[in-house]
Amino acid sequence: MKYEWRKMEKTIYGVKDRPIIVDIPAQSFIMIDGEGDPNKAMFTDQVSALYTLAYAIKMYYKKAFSEREINDFVVYPLEGIWQQKVQGNLIKDDLIYTIMIAQPNFITKEMVMEALENVKLKKPSPYYDDIRFETVAKERSVSMLHVGPFDDEPQSFAEMDDFCRKHDLKRKSICHKEIYLNNFNRTAPDKLKTILRYPIE
Numbered sequence: 001m002k003y004e005w006r007k008m009e010k011t012i013y014g015v016k017d018r019p020i021i022v023d024i025p026a027q028s029f030i031m032i033d034g035e036g037d038p039n040k041a042m043f044t045d046q047v048s049a050l051y052t053l054a055y056a057i058k059m060y061y062k063k064a065f066s067e068r069e070i071n072d073f074v075v076y077p078l079e080g081i082w083q084q085k086v087q088g089n090l091i092k093d094d095l096i097y098t099i100m101i102a103q104p105n106f107i108t109k110e111m112v113m114e115a116l117e118n119v120k121l122k123k124p125s126p127y128y129d130d131i132r133f134e135t136v137a138k139e140r141s142v143s144m145l146h147v148g149p150f151d152d153e154p155q156s157f158a159e160m161d162d163f164c165r166k167h168d169l170k171r172k173s174i175c176h177k178e179i180y181l182n183n184f185n186r187t188a189p190d191k192l193k194t195i196l197r198y199p200i201e
Helices: 041-064 109-122 150-166
Strands: 020-024 027-035 078-084 095-103 132-136 139-147 176-180 193-199
Touching: 027 041, 041 078, 041 095, 041 109, 109 132, 139 150, 150 193
Parallel strands: none
Antiparallel strands: 020 139, 027 095, 027 132, 078 095, 078 176, 139 193, 176 193
């Protein structure tokens, strides 16, 4: 049986285009940190390294554990945690980010490291050594699906902030998360679907 995150984790990945409160369970990720404009080559190369490893993990698991009830899984979408060095108007060169791809709860650090060693030999990248496997603790968040260009996200964040004010919720961090449900290099800007999220208390 193939594990499909769209079907199995609708609470996280199935939000609609209106703000809601979501309790996010603990999740494990492969992740890498960076700074600067995401339109530049470094970001693209980091994303490529993450996806290469994500598919290597999938293939390693599929080959090594073919007898398990769950013997395959769909690779998760790219996610990013974003903030600016100095708050104010958006300056893309001043962005600080962590990009990541979630892993099913049956994937272990040992499996990731085995896949990483394999992929280093087959498809070298200078960014593999910067990738880490980490579990992120559960948290309560406000979440919303944004449809359209990334530059229009402030409109959706304004809706989320208004939702928090109406429900007496307090934002816990200046960081926010974005989950990219389609390939932003192959999708028209007005068709992009991005889940926006930030933690609350």
